[in-house]
Structure formats: structure tokens, C-alpha cells
Amino acid sequence: MDWKVVFITGAANGIGLDMVRGFCKSGYKVKMIDINQDLLIQRERELKEKGFHVSIDFCDVTDEHSVKEKIESTIDKYGKIDVLVNNAGIQHVALIEDFSTQKFKQLLDVMVTGAFITTKHVFPGMKKNNFGRIINMSSINGLIGFAGKSAYNSAKHGLIGLTKVAALEGANFGITANAICPGYIDTDMVRGQLEDLAKTRNISLHQVLEQIIYPLVPQKRLIPVSEVTQLALYLASEKTSSITGQSMVIDGGYTVQ
Numbered sequence: 001m002d003w004k005v006v007f008i009t010g011a012a013n014g015i016g017l018d019m020v021r022g023f024c025k026s027g028y029k030v031k032m033i034d035i036n037q038d039l040l041i042q043r044e045r046e047l048k049e050k051g052f053h054v055s056i057d058f059c060d061v062t063d064e065h066s067v068k069e070k071i072e073s074t075i076d077k078y079g080k081i082d083v084l085v086n087n088a089g090i091q092h093v094a095l096i097e098d099f100s101t102q103k104f105k106q107l108l109d110v111m112v113t114g115a116f117i118t119t120k121h122v123f124p125g126m127k128k129n130n131f132g133r134i135i136n137m138s139s140i141n142g143l144i145g146f147a148g149k150s151a152y153n154s155a156k157h158g159l160i161g162l163t164k165v166a167a168l169e170g171a172n173f174g175i176t177a178n179a180i181c182p183g184y185i186d187t188d189m190v191r192g193q194l195e196d197l198a199k200t201r202n203i204s205l206h207q208v209l210e211q212i213i214y215p216l217v218p219q220k221r222l223i224p225v226s227e228v229t230q231l232a233l234y235l236a237s238e239k240t241s242s243i244t245g246q247s248m249v250i251d252g253g254y255t256v257q
């Protein structure tokens with residue numbers, strides 16, 4: 001078996017979808033996981049029309065029974081899982097005193113418990129094969145605080161903790177675990193948030209970028225999503241076997257200042 005298999009959560013949109021294309025182009029067999037079934041089916045059709053061969057599974061990463069089943073069926077279909085990308089994520093912004101506790105728990109459940117569940121169920125196969133790459137999509141919110149993002153910050157910090165433990169437990173089995181910490185990536189989601197901000201402040205998108213975002217980003221640009229994909233492919237490679245337990249920042253200099 002000379003192909004590699006990647007299991008990507010939150011694969012129907014944004015960064016996850018770009019990774020699907022990037023891993024396909026690099027010769028991987030790709031399993032796309034997402035909670036949004038309609039979008040997943042639409043993406044599968046679009047990708048197949050463009051010559052990408054992927055398989056999809058509708059799954060909520062917080063549902064352990066379903067995750068276990070999807071991991072087992074992926075291994076049945078392709079023989080193994082070499083790379084796990086924990087990318088599924090959600091956002092909610094409110095001040096702590098206004099933050100619904102249920103919402104807080106939901107964000108932690110998706111971004112920390114979800115990543116724990118997938119890791120738990122891919123680990124035995126990776127250990128048996130003496131090879132594995134776990135890539136957790138954290139954020140600069142996993143390294144520094146942002147007002148209004150108590151749940152997202154807690155989850156992304158927590159995901160870095162999980163990454164370190166997976167790195168230690170995988171160390172003697174050829175398994176590496178690393179976190180990617182992006183700043184502002186040029187995705188539909190981020191553009192949508194910036195357009196909302198423009199409406200709230202009654203200014204243009206250009207003004208939001210120039211007056212609010214770029215002063216925070218030394219490179220004064222949104223980062224192309226393809227650069228995140230390239231970093232994931234690098235961490236997934238057999239050649240990066242000594243990079244483990246790390247948080248790789250890709251933020252145009254945001255956290256350097």
C-alpha cells in the first residue's frame with residue numbers, strides 16, 4: 001500500500017476544503033468529514049467534476065459513536081489512516097457576563113472534545129502502523145487573549161494542550177502531533193465577519209481592513225488559505241518526523257509585536 005490516507009474534519013468549507021484539494025493534489029486518499037451534510041454533498045460533486053476523488057461522511061465530531069464508526073469505515077475502505085486533521089471549528093463572540101454557558105460548552109465540545117475523540121480512535125491504528133501525523137487547527141487565539149472570545153480562546157488554548165499530550169504519547173510510535181495557529185486567513189467566513197463589521201460601523205470593507213485589521217498585522221494582508229494547506233502538507237510529510245508538540249504560527253506577524 002503506497003498511498004497515504006488523510007481524515008479531515010470540518011472539510012466542507014474554508015481551510016478544511018482547501019486542504020482537501022491540497023492533499024488530493026499530493027496523491028493522498030482523502031476522507032472529508034463535516035456536520036453540514038448538504039454542503040458536504042455539494043462539495044463532493046464540485047470536487048469530482050474537477051477530477052478530485054474524495055469520499056465524504058456526514059458526522060458531528062462530538063458524537064463519539066459516529067466518529068468511531070467513520071474512522072473504522074475509512075480504515076476498512078483505505079486500509080489505514082496516516083494523517084488526522086482536526087479542523088472543525090465554530091465561533092461565538094460575547095462578553096463573559098453575557099456568554100451563554102451552553103454556548104461556551106458547545107465551543108469546547110467541538111474544538112477540544114471533538115479533537116480528543118478523533119485522536120483517541122485513530123491512535124490504535126497509527127500505533128500499529130508505527131506512523132501517524134496529527135494536525136490540530138488551533139489559532140493565534142490559542143496563544144493570546146481576545147476580548148469577547150472566552151470560549152474560542154479557551155478551546156484553542158486547550159487544543160494546544162491536547163496536541164502536546166498526543167505528541168508525548170505518540171513519540172515512541174512514529175506519531176507526531178502539531179498545532180497550526182493561523183491569524184486572519186482569507187476565507188469566506190472571515191470576509192463575511194469583516195463585512196458584518198463594516199455594516200455595524202457603517203464603513204466599507206476596505207476601511208475595515210485599513211483601519212481595524214491591517215494595523216494589527218505587520219504584513220498588512222489577509223493570509224492566503226493555500227499557505228495554511230502548505231504548512232499542513234509539510235507537517236504531514238514523512239520527512240518532518242522530528243517536529244512534534246509544536247504550535248506553528250502563520251499570522252503575517254500579528255503575534256510578533
Ligand SMILES: NC(=O)c1ccc[n+]([C@@H]2O[C@H](COP(=O)([O-])OP(=O)(O)OC[C@H]3O[C@@H](n4cnc5c(N)ncnc54)[C@H](O)[C@@H]3O)[C@@H](O)[C@H]2O)c1
Pocket residue numbers: 009010011012013014015016033034035036059060061062087088089090110114137138139140181182183184185186187189190
Ligand atoms: N479562517 C481563519 O482566519 C481562522 C483563523 C484561525 C483558526 N481558524 C480555525 O480553522 C478551522 C477552519 O476555519 P474556517 O475559517 O475554514 O471555518 P469554516 O466555518 O469555513 O469551516 C468550518 C467547518 O467545520 C464544520 N463543523 C462545525 N462544527 C462541526 C462539528 N461539530 N462536526 C463536524 N464538522 C463541524 C462546519 O460545518 C464547516 O464546514 C477552525 O477550527 C477555525 O477555528 C480559522
